[in-house]
Amino acid sequence: MSVQTVIDPTPGLVEEAKRVLPGGSFGNMPAEVILREGKGGRIWDEAGREYVDFLLGSGPMFIGHAHPEVTAAIQEQVPLGTTYFGNNRHGIALAKAICEAVPCADQVRFVCSGTEADLYAMRAARAYRKRDKILKFEGGYHGMSDYALMSLAPKNPGNFPRAIPDSAGIPKSVADEMLVAAFNDLEMVESLIREHKDELAGVIVEPFQRLIPPQPGFLQGLRRITQEHGIPLIFDEVVTGFRFAYGGAQEYYGVTPDICTLGKIVGGGFALAAICGRADIMAHFDRLAMADEDFLFQVGTLSGNPVASIAGLVTLEVLKRPGAYEQVFKTGRTLMSALSDLLKKHGVKAQVIGEPPLFDILFTDQPIKDYRDTLKAERRWPRSSTSCCASAG
Amino acid sequence: MATKFNKLLRERGLMKGESKYYVSLAHTQADIDQTIGAWGEALKLL
Numbered sequence: 001m002s003v004q005t006v007i008d009p010t011p012g013l014v015e016e017a018k019r020v021l022p023g024g025s026f027g028n029m030p031a032e033v034i035l036r037e038g039k040g041g042r043i044w045d046e047a048g049r050e051y052v053d054f055l056l057g058s059g060p061m062f063i064g065h066a067h068p069e070v071t072a073a074i075q076e077q078v079p080l081g082t083t084y085f086g087n088n089r090h091g092i093a094l095a096k097a098i099c100e101a102v103p104c105a106d107q108v109r110f111v112c113s114g115t116e117a118d119l120y121a122m123r124a125a126r127a128y129r130k131r132d133k134i135l136k137f138e139g140g141y142h143g144m145s146d147y148a149l150m151s152l153a154p155k156n157p158g159n160f161p162r163a164i165p166d167s168a169g170i171p172k173s174v175a176d177e178m179l180v181a182a183f184n185d186l187e188m189v190e191s192l193i194r195e196h197k198d199e200l201a202g203v204i205v206e207p208f209q210r211l212i213p214p215q216p217g218f219l220q221g222l223r224r225i226t227q228e229h230g231i232p233l234i235f236d237e238v239v240t241g242f243r244f245a246y247g248g249a250q251e252y253y254g255v256t257p258d259i260c261t262l263g264k265i266v267g268g269g270f271a272l273a274a275i276c277g278r279a280d281i282m283a284h285f286d287r288l289a290m291a292d293e294d295f296l297f298q299v300g301t302l303s304g305n306p307v308a309s310i311a312g313l314v315t316l317e318v319l320k321r322p323g324a325y326e327q328v329f330k331t332g333r334t335l336m337s338a339l340s341d342l343l344k345k346h347g348v349k350a351q352v353i354g355e356p357p358l359f360d361i362l363f364t365d366q367p368i369k370d371y372r373d374t375l376k377a378e379r380r381w382p383r384s385s386t387s388c389c390a391s392a393g
Numbered sequence: 394m395a396t397k398f399n400k401l402l403r404e405r406g407l408m409k410g411e412s413k414y415y416v417s418l419a420h421t422q423a424d425i426d427q428t429i430g431a432w433g434e435a436l437k438l439l
Contacts, residue, residue: 029410040419043408051408052424052431056415064419211413324418331425332416338429346436350394357416363394 010034010046028058038065059239059264062328062357063318070268073314074307083305091304094313098266098276101246101316103256104235105276109285110304114238114263115143117273118204120298121261122147124275125202125232127284127296135161135192135203137183139212139371142204142236142261146170151180157372161192183209183370186221197229202259204234207249211354212368219255226258232281238263238273242319243357252355265319268311271302332356394439401435 017031018024024031034046041064043053056062063070077090095108111117122134122142134147138157142148149170150163158164161179165172179196181189183205193200203226207219226233235257240249242265250256259277266274276282283289284296302308318324333356340352343361350363362368364377399409407428409415 035408041417041421041424049406051403051406052420052427054407054409054414054416054428056417058410059413059415062415062417064417067419318418328416328418331420334425335414335416335428338425339432342429342432342436346439348436348439354414358413359416360413361395361398 013046040064040066057269059243060267060269062243062265063315063324065269067315067318069318070311070314073310077306077310080306082307083302085301088304088306088309090306090309090313094266094304094309094316095274097313097316098262098274101248101320102237102241102260102262102276103247103250104258104260104278106279107276107282109275109282109298110309111273111275111298111300112271112302112308113143114236114261114273115145115148116300117238117261117263117275118142118148118234118236119145120296121234121236121259121275121277122202122204123296123298124259124277124281124284125204125234127294128232128281129201129230131199131201132177133179133196133199134177134201135179135181135189135196136163137205137209137371138180139183139374140204140206140209140236142206143238146174147178150175150178153371157375160188161196182372183212184215184218185370186218186225189222190225193225193229193231197231200229200231202232202234204236206236206239207253207255208240208244208355208358209371211358211360211362212370212374213355214253215369219253223255223257232258232277234258235260237261239358241266242316244355245325246316246319265315266312267308268313268315270305270308270311272304272308272312329356332359335359398435398439401438402431405431405434407431 013034014031035043036046037044041053043051098108099105126132138151141152149166152166154164160181163175163178163180165175179192181192207214223233235250237248237260241262242248244252259281261275263273266272284294285298287295336352336356336359343350349365350361351365352359353362353368354360362377366376368374
C-alpha cells in the first residue's frame with residue numbers, strides 16, 4: 001500500500017481560505033482538507049488523492065456520493081426551479097414516506113438542518129406541555145442552538161442536573177432552562193423527572209448517544225417514566241434516522257418516542273431535516289388548529305424545497321429495497337470485527353464502540369456507558385483530542 | 394492517540410471525521426480490504 005504524503009493540497013486555496021474564513025475553514029474540518037469530488041464510497045481531494053470515505057459528508061451520503069438515481073432525479077427537478085416556498089409534490093411525497101417509515105411519525109414539519117429540527121422539537125414539547133424545562137443527557141448532541149449546547153462536552157463536568165454551556169455567546173439564563181442527566185443511568189433520570197415533573201416540558205435523547213449504545217432497558221425505562229408523567233420523549237434521530245433501520249433507532253431498539261428529529265440521510269445530501277411526531281403534538285404547528293397562545297410559530301425559506309425533497313425521497317427508495325440494510329450491517333460488522341482483531345494483535349488498549357453502520361475506536365479498555373467514561377479514556381491518552389462525545393455531526 | 398491514528402489513516406487513503414466511521418451502502422469489498430490494510434499499517438506505527 002502506498003503511503004500518501006501529508007495533506008497539503010493546492011496551497012493557494014488553503015491560504016485563501018485562511019484569509020476569508022475564520023480558522024481557514026467552514027468550522028467542520030481542518031483548513032488543509034479541501035475536497036473536490038465524491039463517488040460511491042470514495043472521495044478525492046483537490047490534490048487528486050483518493051480516499052475510502054468514512055466521513056460521508058458527516059453522515060448524509062449513506063447510499064454513496066453522486067448516486068446515479070439521486071443525481072438523475074435532481075437533474076430533472078433543477079430546470080423546473082429549485083425552491084418555491086409553497087408546498088410541492090416531492091415534499092408531500094417525502095413526508096408521506098417518513099410517516100410510513102418512522103413509528104412515531106403521524107405528521108412531519110420540514111426544516112433545513114438538524115439544529116433547527118432539535119430546536120423546534122423542544123419548542124413543540126414546551127408548547128404541548130405549557131412548561132419550560134427540557135432534560136437532556138450529558139454528552140448528548142442536539143445541534144447548535146443555545147438550548148442544545150449545554151453539557152455536550154464539558155471538560156470539567158459539574159453536579160447533575162446543572163447544565164454547563166459549551167460555547168461563548170449563550171445567555172446565562174438558558175442554562176436554567178435545561179436539566180442534565182447521565183446517559184444510561186435510569187435511576188438518576190427517574191429521580192430527576194419525579195423531582196421536576198411539574199416544570200418539565202420534555203426529555204430529549206439520542207437513542208444511541210454519539211457512539212454509546214443504550215444499555216438494555218434504558219430506552220424502555222425512559223419511555224415508561226416519561227409516559228407515566230405525560231412528558232413528551234424526543235428522540236434525536238438526526239444521525240440514526242434511516243441509518244440503523246428504515247424506521248431509525250426507534251425501530252432498531254424497539255422504543256417509540258412522542259417526537260423525533262431527522263436530518264442527514266433524509267435530505268439525500270441536501271439541506272433538509274424534519275420534526276416528526278404524534279398528531280396532537282404536531283398540531284401545535286397548525287395555526288388553524290390552535291388558539292393563539294398554543295400556536296408554535298415556525299416558517300423557513302427553503303423548508304421542504306423540491307430539490308432536497310426529491311433527493312431524500314429517492315434515497316429512501318433505494319434504502320427500502322430488499323437487502324440494503326443487511327449489506328450495510330454486513331460491511332460494518334466485517335470492519336468492526338477486523339479492527340477489534342487488529343487492536344488485540346497489536347496489543348493496543350482500545351475498543352471498537354458503536355453499531356455496524358456507525359462506530360469508532362476508543363483508546364481505553366474500560367467499559368463505556370456514558371460521557372464521563374469517555375473522559376477517563378481521554379485522561380489515559382493525554383495527547384488525544386478526540387472524544388466520542390466531543391465532536392458534532 | 395486517536396488523532397495520531399486518524400492522521401496515519403488519512404495518509405493511507407482513509408477519510409473519516411474526528412470520531413466516527415460512517416459506513417455506507419456503497420462501500421465495496423475493495424474498500425473493506427484497503428481499510429483493513431491501512432489499519433494494520435497504522436497500528437504498527439502507533
